[in-house]
Amino acid sequence: MKKELQHKIDFKTKPQGALGQLEELALQIGQIQNTLTPELKNPTFLVFAADHGLTEEKISTFPKEVTFQMVMNFLYGGAAINVFCNQHDITLKIVDAGVDYDFPDTYKLINAKIAHGTKNSLKEPAMSTNECEQALAKGAELVKAEAAAGCNVIGFGEMGIGNTSAAALIMQKITKLPIEQCVGAGTGLDNDGIDHKTEVLRKVTQKHNVTAPKDILAAVGGLEIAMMCGAMLEAKKQNMLILVDGFIATSAFMVANEIDKSIKDNAVFGHVSNEQGHKRMIEYLGVKPILNMGLRLGEGTGAALAYPLIKSSIEFLNKMASFEDAGVSESN
Secondary structure, three states: OHHHHHHHHHOEOOOOOOOOHHHHHHHHHHHHHOOOOOOOOOOEEEEEEEOOHHHHHOOOOOOOHHHHHHHHHHHOOOOHHHHHHHHOOOEEEEEEEEOOOOOOOOOOOEEOOOOOOOOOOOOOOOOOHHHHHHHHHHHHHHHHHHHHOOOOEEEEEEEOOOHHHHHHHHHHHHHOOOHHHOOOOOOOOOHHHHHHHHHHHHHHHHHOOOOOHHHHHHHHOOHHHHHHHHHHHHHHHOOOEEEEOOHHHHHHHHHHHHHOHHHHHHEEEOEOOOOHHHHHHHHHHOOOOOEOOOOOOOOOHHHHHHHHHHHHHHHHHHHOOEHHHHOOOOOO
């Protein structure tokens, strides 16, 4: 199929390679779906929210209450991810993976709460093995339901005060890079704040001697990251197109990639984040993001912004004329 797809791409009415990364995306998506006429059906984003015990160590500029407050903002349609999903006709669903707040049953929220946040990973593992496995399984269950409903392209976002720390810790354990190269400003720390955060995270990495992917996730990760990881792994099993967002979403992907190396075949990275560790994550994975716009919001926003370009790659493949169709002479 790769050869046939490449031929179809090359003989559109354009110089070969002239549509750049769009051509690479068309080839990738055609291969995932094993067809010369791929389709993007029922695009859906799942945004996972959870709290982090490590926030006790003052590693964020915002109090943890902001997690549930932002979930409320999602539910009322007021966040950036709401705006971009509405703009691009993407279904958006919000998942409580472990927020330290009990939402009323009347709210349009997927209740998948494993616990009221993780424990403080400076003192003990963030999750028990059982909690981590529950989160992975729940993420898989949610994606299986979306696939059964006809979705074949799925994106993931997150919300959780303190989760850039969890992502940096996961990154450090997998890449073995110095913690200084993994830590960033998160929600807007100044230089002193970054220094403090780095020192706390250094102590966390020293406390947990873990190497297996699920052990890393349980020791230093987050419930939303674990659930997202399980969701990504199931999306690969369902042969869906996986849209990966920024720093935190990529930390979930890194764990998934350690478990199933073939997951990269189905993944498109929406953007490279302005969070300093993300560029190194991208280099480690050897992937090519679509956008570089200085984003560092999370929520799935970078992946949602990239979606219309992904859609354009399918549109040109399916609708653009070939030289033969148009009666245009090819180059010698």
